[in-house]
Amino acid sequence: xxxxxxxxxxxxxxxxGVPVVQIPTSVMAMxxxxxxxxxxxxxxxxxxxxxxxxQPRFVFADMHLLKTLARREVAEGLAEAIKMxxxxxxxxxDLMEKEAKKMLDLDPSVAAHVxxxxxxxxxxxxxxxxxxxxLRATLNYGHTIGHAIEALMSPAMLHxxxxxxxxxxxxxxxx
Numbered sequence: 001x002x003x004x005x006x007x008x009x010x011x012x013x014x015x016x017g018v019p020v021v022q023i024p025t026s027v028m029a030m031x032x033x034x035x036x037x038x039x040x041x042x043x044x045x046x047x048x049x050x051x052x053x054x055q056p057r058f059v060f061a062d063m064h065l066l067k068t069l070a071r072r073e074v075a076e077g078l079a080e081a082i083k084m085x086x087x088x089x090x091x092x093x094d095l096m097e098k099e100a101k102k103m104l105d106l107d108p109s110v111a112a113h114v115x116x117x118x119x120x121x122x123x124x125x126x127x128x129x130x131x132x133x134x135l136r137a138t139l140n141y142g143h144t145i146g147h148a149i150e151a152l153m154s155p156a157m158l159h160x161x162x163x164x165x166x167x168x169x170x171x172x173x174x175x
Contacts, residue, residue: 001026001033001159005051008039012054022056026069027077028160030061031084031118036126036139047147053131061119066106074104076160079142081118083167087138088121142167 004022011020022034040051066074078096085093092114096103102110122139129136146166150159 001029004029004034005039005048006041008037008054008056009041009051012039012052017054019057020054022059023065024059024061025065027066027074027115028080029077030059030066030115031077031122032080034059034061035119035122036136037130047151055126055130059119061115063106063108063112063115066111069106071104072158074106076158076164078103078114079160079164079167081114083139083141083163084118084121086167087141088125089117092117092121142170145169 001024004024008020008022011018022029024030024034034056037053037055038048038051039054040048043049069077082093082096085096095110096114099107099110103114125136125139142163143166146159146163149157149165150162153162
């Protein structure tokens, strides 16, 4: 996420925009930050306050790059995939629930499908609403409360962990 956001932001601003290719190396970056063109950097005043919309020309998501991740880093990235299942694809959600162990183990028979579908769903939403004027706002599910938790708990809690808690609390508020 951080390297992709920084390189995307630099590509957006250098010479008023140059092409960028994203090569995410975490589950979180693959299913979330590398797709959609929201590039930003954090500053002391807050998260993602300096940024631009700049779509990558290509996202190269290689499952082999995930082999070095700790289980906690895999789980926090899967939070965004689970969120995508909740808001866009009940079958994807059911698959992740049924095959949770295989997902955490990054078993290629399941993980590649889940990561690909999560990327595809986000790309479909962004194609309809690039600048977040409507439908794309649904991708923020869990993030309003999650970002508040993250502001208080980072680095003890990772972004995906905070979003997970945010999803649960926002679901309770909606009922």
